[in-house]
Amino acid sequence: MSRLPVDPAIAGTDRSVASAYLASILPAVIAHYGLDEDAVLAEAGLDPAVLSETGRMVPLVDAMRLFLVILSRTGDPGMGFEIGRQVRARSYQVLGYAILSSEDLGQAIERLMRFEKLAGNLGETTMNRVGDIVRLTWHCPVQGEPARYLTEAAITGWVTFARQLVDAAPAPLRVCFRHAAQVDADRYERHFQCPVEFAADFDGVEVPESFLRLPLSGADPGLSGMMEREAAQLLTDYDSQTNLVNAVRSEIYRLLADGEPTVEQVAGRLQMAERTLQGRLRKQGASFQEVLDGLRRSLAALYMQDARLSLTDIGLLLGFAEQSSFTRAFRRWHGESPARVRQRLAE
Helix, strand or coil: CCCCCCCCHHHHHHHHEEEEHHHHHHHHHHHCCCCCCHHHHHHHCCCCHHCCCCCCCHHHHHHHHHHHHHHHHHHCCCHHHHHHHCCCHHHHHHHHHHHCCCEEEHHHHHHHHHHHHEEECCCEEEEEEECEEEEEECCCCCCCHHHHHHHHHHHHHHHHHHHHHHCCCCCEEEEECCCCCCCCCCHHHHHCCCECCCCCCCCEEEEEHHHHHCCCCCCCCHHHHHHHHHHHHHHHHHHHHHHHHHHHHHHHHHHHHHCCCCCCHHHHHHHCCCCHHHHHHHHCCCCCHHHHHHHHHHHHHHHHCCCCCCHHHHHCCCCCCCCCHHHHHHHHCCCCCCHHHHHHHHC
């Protein structure tokens, strides 16, 4: 079985995925592999209710935990590609509908680049022209093996979605990935219907410049303006609100190794009063304790995969003063002791 090494430091960043994206693609991915969704979510330690909360951003470390479970059960190195093949307009919610109502493919791409954070704060899309060729490049900030899965999911998602926008959509000129091929390239070329290059010098897609003028089958000038305004407002809300939870998580992560962080410590590091921080978190339906508990649970799942760490080490890394406190918390999260889970992982 393959295992995806996830750097725990991801938990201390603002990288996240929209719950709508996960809720949209997960059933299809689960069905493709013939898995049981409830069992996968349970093993990943994710509450199904999280996926049904409109507008929620799921920390990347939690999403990676989910796909680590799928990878461990399937061993498919093309999992990122399969995820991208399941993308639909609803996967991106407001961003998706803003793209759908665009006048042409050029405007759709412009909106993708401007509002892509609404689907997930994972990477950045750029576009440049070389003669009559347009190159779309995806820049993944995550390092190591996880970058391969994220990149394939993003770029495959572009092409999959574009085919839903344009009647009889033509194929790209080529699709490129910087990483080496892990599976037969024919699997990818059958989907993309064009040459696929691995070990390339960029991650992305090249298309003729004329593609930008292709009209969208669902173009609606009235709806387009409304969706543009809604996407712009959501982006403003994201920058002013969602980043607070991410900032709290990040500060907690930095403090954990020195013991259990307090709300006073985190508020001080964020240069705000404790009462102000708690009030702003409440407005977003969260509490300091929930953020702390969620981060600890996410990190515990990753640390348990590292055989070099003893259970005592893990408890200390999570800021627990005593091993018994870590054991009680772990039982509450998973319904069994960390010793039992560690034993099962070793089998």
